[in-house]
Amino acid sequence: MQSLWDIANPQLRELSVYEPGKPIEETARELNIDPREIIKLASNENPLGSSPKAIEAMRVALNDAQLYPDGGGFYLRNALASKLGVKCENIILGNGSNEVIEFLGHAFLKPGDEAIASEHAFVAYKLIAALFGARTIETPSPNYEHDLNAMLDAITPKARIVFIANPNNPTGTLISQDKIDKYMSRVPENVVTVFDEAYYEFIDNPPDTLKYVRDRRNVVVLRTFSKIHGLAGTRVGYGIAHPEMIAVLQKTRQPFNVNSIAQIGALAALEDKAHERETKRLVDDGRSYLQEEFAELKLAFIPSAGNFIMVNVGDGPAIFGKLLTRKIIVRPLKGYNLPEWVRISIGTMTQNRKCIAALKEVLSQDRPS
Numbered sequence: 001m002q003s004l005w006d007i008a009n010p011q012l013r014e015l016s017v018y019e020p021g022k023p024i025e026e027t028a029r030e031l032n033i034d035p036r037e038i039i040k041l042a043s044n045e046n047p048l049g050s051s052p053k054a055i056e057a058m059r060v061a062l063n064d065a066q067l068y069p070d071g072g073g074f075y076l077r078n079a080l081a082s083k084l085g086v087k088c089e090n091i092i093l094g095n096g097s098n099e100v101i102e103f104l105g106h107a108f109l110k111p112g113d114e115a116i117a118s119e120h121a122f123v124a125y126k127l128i129a130a131l132f133g134a135r136t137i138e139t140p141s142p143n144y145e146h147d148l149n150a151m152l153d154a155i156t157p158k159a160r161i162v163f164i165a166n167p168n169n170p171t172g173t174l175i176s177q178d179k180i181d182k183y184m185s186r187v188p189e190n191v192v193t194v195f196d197e198a199y200y201e202f203i204d205n206p207p208d209t210l211k212y213v214r215d216r217r218n219v220v221v222l223r224t225f226s227k228i229h230g231l232a233g234t235r236v237g238y239g240i241a242h243p244e245m246i247a248v249l250q251k252t253r254q255p256f257n258v259n260s261i262a263q264i265g266a267l268a269a270l271e272d273k274a275h276e277r278e279t280k281r282l283v284d285d286g287r288s289y290l291q292e293e294f295a296e297l298k299l300a301f302i303p304s305a306g307n308f309i310m311v312n313v314g315d316g317p318a319i320f321g322k323l324l325t326r327k328i329i330v331r332p333l334k335g336y337n338l339p340e341w342v343r344i345s346i347g348t349m350t351q352n353r354k355c356i357a358a359l360k361e362v363l364s365q366d367r368p369s
């Protein structure tokens with residue numbers, strides 16, 4: 001044996017690791033400054049913090065941390081079901097919605113299979129497909145949008161899953177109801193379609209995909225507590241699908257995949273309408289502000305339906321580095337094959353203003369005025 005890689009599963013050799021937003025603590029250590037001085041606009045986290053109701057409920061829940069969680073997630077699944085107008089049997093909980101993507105891999109992907117995703121789509125799909133030895137076909141994305149016709153045309157007999165991120169991260173583009181309906185009228189029944197709706201609660205007139213769950217089509221709708229509810233650190237997401245699909249996915253799940261503190265926090269966050277409303281308002285205002293400023297700076301950006309905006313700064317990694325020295329963390333998109341772009345999460349108004357001021361400084365260094 002030359003190396004451990006000789007006996008490890010072959011698909012792991014080429015597999016790249018997910019590159020998360022640069023953490024605040026790491027940046028603080030590198031710059032040798034107080035972490036509180038740093039503004040992180042790199043992971044689409046909630047600028048208002050977690051739902052205060054969730055924090056309160058989680059504090060109380062700590063008293064029972066010696067007990068294993070309810071593996072069936074009874075209360076949370078029921079609360080989600082009644083909110084969404086479906087049944088408990090239509091819901092599976094994940095350790096973040098990313099874990100539900102992994103369940104889909106366990107359930108439907110094996111070496112030689114194919115998954116279909118759009119170019120510049122959320123990178124988790126192809127990483128997880130690769131983990132199961134499946135190949136991801138990436139379809140071109142004109143104007144940075146998903147092209148659902150191209151995705152349909154890419155379906156071969158080896159295709160098992162089509163991943164549709166709506167809105168997509170990092171591009172922020174939204175697919176209309178009309179396009180979704182046309183897609184659903186054409187997609188073969190033996191292919192599973194995943195609608196990843198991590199930013200659903202930020203959309204003004206969200207398209208309805210749950211009607212396809214009610215029609216027992218082979219779709220899985222993914223949502224999460226990480227974004228609007230501000231619970232990214234507790235890791236709770238969920239999938240919504242017809243009961244047989246959920247039964248298949250449940251077989252792939254570890255018995256206690258969502259911890260008890262997270263379940264209780266998520267349950268309380270669901271009821272916290274004020275926090276949800278306030279977050280959406282803050283994000284709507286911040287989005288308008290940032291998009292106006294980008295236009296003023298003559299920077300190309302993609303109008304976003306999420307709590308983040310992708311903007312063309314010329315040299316993404318360089319601008320990321322320069323903003324970092326000004327204590328602002330954004331997301332370079334080189335890994336998405338978008339080297340000219342960075343993705344900026346919408347923060348509080350104070351954070352947004354500081355970000356724009358810093359961006360103006362670093363851009364004026366490069367540009368003759």
Ligand SMILES: *Cc1c(COP(=O)(O)O)cnc(C)c1O
Pocket residue numbers: 044095096097098099122165168169196198223224225226227232235236237
């Ligand atoms: C943030 C995000 C998620 C959420 O992941 P969690 O595992 O629930 O934190 C899922 N899909 C997309 C497209 C995202 O941007």
